Amino acid sequence: MSTVFALFWLARSGKMISKHLRKRESFQLFPRPPFHFDATFHKPSHFPAPITAWEPGFYWMTLHLGPSICGLRIENAGSKRKPTLKVSVFSDHRILHSEVVALKTELTWRFDLDADLNDFEKAALIDARFRPVFRRWRGTRDSWHGTLYELLVISVLLQNATVRRSVQMLQALLDAFGKRVQFDSKDLCVMWEPAHMRGVSEGDLRALRLGYRARFLNRLSLDFANGTVDEIELRTMDLDRARKELTKLYGVGPETARILLYPACHQHERLRHVAPWQQKIYSRIFYEKPLVPVPKILSDLNKRYGTFAGLATHYVWEDLFWRHQHKSIPWLAKEIRL
DNA sequence: CATCAGGGCCCTG
């Protein structure tokens, strides 16, 4: 392999610049029990992005902390009675006390550590059929490690594409606009911030083979950079209001709004929308039939689980993917179509 | 080789 080609390849795969971060700080967080560490941090149904890493009892992620970037290692350091997270902060500079406070608040929000699951437990445990599932994953939160913008990027890449293509598009974007960091023996990417996309045209994005999503990403990034979207304010809205606000965004329809909503608001709610591929999977797991009409699925699940329907289906859904990850489920493999 | 659909959404009539 020629050097020039090697360099080109390294640059293409984003391996060129990798910043090393040192451990600077650590603190603890105390999730409200019950708490399930692994299922809260690791979502088997999500496609793997080189931004986070997981092993049983450990989770690594990168994020922007003010103007700088940092890496986190989160360890399961508690007991059933007193769930505890030990968080280590890796950075290229000293971490201020105010930054620790901000991190605590943000992590508590993103992973919904204060969630009160009592009413959900009551509803879930009288469900004879899925009780084992709810029991197995007891204490799991529906969560997303990143910002609203970051999830929006992912969901736009998912639109009308197979997972493989979504992965390719994300990799191309990370190579072009992300950064690489090494910390705690992990080598991960940090996503770009919306403002970094100011000088990037729709054509530039098309060159990365985003197709028509290039326009969405371009406009969405500008909206976020210009403060058109206020993530913090969205968190305080009720779900209907938040859904309405999100759907106003260019490129955000019912399905993308659904993906964003829980991380945006962390309120438990009924199901409102089932996408075609979810319809197939729900039909299989809840009815053992190939295709049940969406209105029936919605009314049945909402009747059964009430305002916790969103969370209940999350448990059943991730349980399915978890089992699939350990022992391939052929019909599911076919639906996912990597 | 051509055709098609895929974890949607926008725009038009």
Next chain:
DNA sequence: CAGGGCCCTGAT
């Protein structure tokens, strides 16, 4: 409010 068109890819 239904339906065509959109970028690209891998499957058929």
